[in-house]
Amino acid sequence: MRLTTNEAIDPARFRQVLGHYPTGVVVVTALDAAGTAIGMTVGSFTSVSLDPPLVAFLPDKGSSSWRALRESGERFCVNVLSAAQEDVCRAVAVRKTDKFHDIGWRPSPAGNPVINGAVAWIDCVTEQLHDAGDHQIVIGRVEHLQLGDGETPLLFHQGAYGTFAPHGPAA
Numbered sequence: 001m002r003l004t005t006n007e008a009i010d011p012a013r014f015r016q017v018l019g020h021y022p023t024g025v026v027v028v029t030a031l032d033a034a035g036t037a038i039g040m041t042v043g044s045f046t047s048v049s050l051d052p053p054l055v056a057f058l059p060d061k062g063s064s065s066w067r068a069l070r071e072s073g074e075r076f077c078v079n080v081l082s083a084a085q086e087d088v089c090r091a092v093a094v095r096k097t098d099k100f101h102d103i104g105w106r107p108s109p110a111g112n113p114v115i116n117g118a119v120a121w122i123d124c125v126t127e128q129l130h131d132a133g134d135h136q137i138v139i140g141r142v143e144h145l146q147l148g149d150g151e152t153p154l155l156f157h158q159g160a161y162g163t164f165a166p167h168g169p170a171a
Contacts, residue, residue: 022157029113037100040065053142077112082150083163
């Protein structure tokens, strides 16, 4: 049974409440037709399946960066940013032509940009796209993945960037 409400959810309140859930910060990268690095900062990234290995991210349909990534082809790389890479996060999040001018990177096995200093990177091919309101759900099949040279992940929580350090072994 589905409950309904006559009240619309205020977008500011929605963002405020969900901001209490910390998210990791990734940069999704690819190369455009000219071989230039392109990408977007994403806070909505998750693992989906072990068999087959799938991951997902949820870009805004109106994002020009998402449009450029879609137009670049089916391959992309997810770069898990380190706590020391807030500047990378911010540089890729802004609207400008050459976001990667001051960001060091090397090609992944599929040729996608792997950002120097990232905690990990995951090379993917688009498996499925789903519409979800004002966003899309992009499901990628993992083709290559590797731990990077960064150690501690960058997190976003309550409108600010921070980090996490484990207190002991995982249960």
